[in-house]
Amino acid sequence: EVQLVESGGGVVQPGRSLRLSCVASDLTFDDYAFHWVRLVPGKGLEWVSGISWNSAKIAYAASVKGRFTVSRDNAKNSVYLEMNSLTIEDTAFYYCTKDDHSTITSPGFKLDPWGQGTLVTV
Amino acid sequence: DIVMTQSPLSLPVTPGEPASISCRSSHSLLHSNGFTYLDWYLQKPGQSPQLLIYFGSSRASGVPARFRGTGSGTHFTLEISSVEAEDVGVYYCMQALETPLTFGGGTKVEIK
Numbered sequence: 001e002v003q004l005v006e007s008g009g010g011v012v013q014p015g016r017s018l019r020l021s022c023v024a025s026d027l028t029f030d031d032y033a034f035h036w037v038r039l040v041p042g043k044g045l046e047w048v049s050g051i052s053w054n055s056a057k058i059a060y061a062a063s064v065k066g067r068f069t070v071s072r073d074n075a076k077n078s079v080y081l082e083m084n085s086l087t088i089e090d091t092a093f094y095y096c097t098k099d100d101h102s103t104i105t106s107p108g109f110k111l112d113p114w115g116q117g118t119l120v121t122v
Numbered sequence: 123d124i125v126m127t128q129s130p131l132s133l134p135v136t137p138g139e140p141a142s143i144s145c146r147s148s149h150s151l152l153h154s155n156g157f158t159y160l161d162w163y164l165q166k167p168g169q170s171p172q173l174l175i176y177f178g179s180s181r182a183s184g185v186p187a188r189f190r191g192t193g194s195g196t197h198f199t200l201e202i203s204s205v206e207a208e209d210v211g212v213y214y215c216m217q218a219l220e221t222p223l224t225f226g227g228g229t230k231v232e233i234k
Contacts, residue, residue, distance in 0.1 A: 024187035027151040035223070037171075045163070045171065045214055047223035062123075095170060107159045109218040112182060 002027045002113055004096045007022030009044045014085055020081040022096030022115055030054070030074040031101040036081050037109060038092035048094070049081065053102035063089070095116040123213040126151045128226030130211045134234045138226035143229045145215035149177070153194055162191055162200050163225075175200065176218065186216040203222045207233060 008020040021110040022034070049060045049070040058070055058110040077098055095117045100110035125148040128144060135141045151159045156180035165171040175183040175191035188203040202209060210233055215226040 024136075037223075039165075043164075044212075044215075044228040045225040047221075047225070050221055050223070061222050089220055097171075100176075107153055107219045108157065108177075109159070109221075109223055110161060110173060110176045111163070111171075111216075114170040114172065115168055121137075 001010050002098060004098065004113060006096050006115040006116035006118040007046060007093065009094065009120045011121045014087055014122055016086055016103040017082070017084045018086060018120060020083065020094055020096075020120070021077040022081075022116060024077045024079070024096075024098065027077075027098070031070075031102055033057075033102055034072065034079045035097050035099060035104075035109075036070065036079075037095045037097055037111070037114075038090075039095070039117070040092045041091075050099070051079065051105040057104050059104055060075050083120070085121075088122050091122045106108050123222055124151075124219065124224050125225050126215055126217055126226040128213075128229050131227070133229055133231045134175075135202075135209075135231055136234050137207055138204055141202040141205050141209075141231065143200045143213050143215075144191075145200070145226050147196045147198075147217055149217075149219075151198075151217055151219050153219065158194055160191070160193070160198050161216045161218045162189075163214045163216060164209075164211050165214070166208075169211075171214070174213075177189060179200045205231075205233075219222055 097111040164173035
């Protein structure tokens with residue numbers, strides 16, 4: 001069974017940075033694209049970023065573009081989210097989730113499974 | 123960006139009764155290849171979101187048959203034929219056509 005484990009969340013002051021990590025197990029990691037999705041308390045789910053299998057294609061939500069950077073290390077089965085210039089609006093649970101295919105430029109996104117999430121409080 | 127709109131915001135349900143959630147998209151999710159790119163997710167209390175339905179009507183692995191996704195174009199519905207206590211949580215529709223991926227605002231299903 002595929003498992004995703006996020007880490008790196010915490011309490012940070014506005015303007016500071018934080019780096020989230022997601023480690024995947026029981027899968028051929030470089031066959032899949034991955035995404036970060038956040039749940040803002042009292043609100044709903046918001047897609048943050050996606051990265052293709054080989055990092056060639058990357059996309060961001062407008063709300064984080066220019067401040068957040070997604071990356072992956074296929075040798076370590078890991079995906080990362082570098083978050084800079086954090087604001088109180090970035091306070092949320094951040095989930096790492098696996099896509100069903102390798103690219104983020106084709107339709108058919110299917111996010112399964114999701115990690116347990118890591119809480120970022122700004 | 124494609125805007126997703128869900129209703130109702132809250133849905134009190136009686137176990138054993140049917141339930142229905144509506145989702146609308148600002149842009150058709152029917153691709154020229156014939157597939158409809160609409161997913162449904164459920165976030166149960168204290169848990170991470172889980173995939174329920176993809177391609178508008180295909181149930182994900184392990185999802186009970188009481189869950190049914192219907193609709194096409196810009197109007198979609200998630201139906202639960204007979205609600206069980208374990209179905210409580212927040213349901214989200216998501217357009218799976220293009221990035222940025224966008225979700226509906228969520229529908230909270232709770233037992234009466």
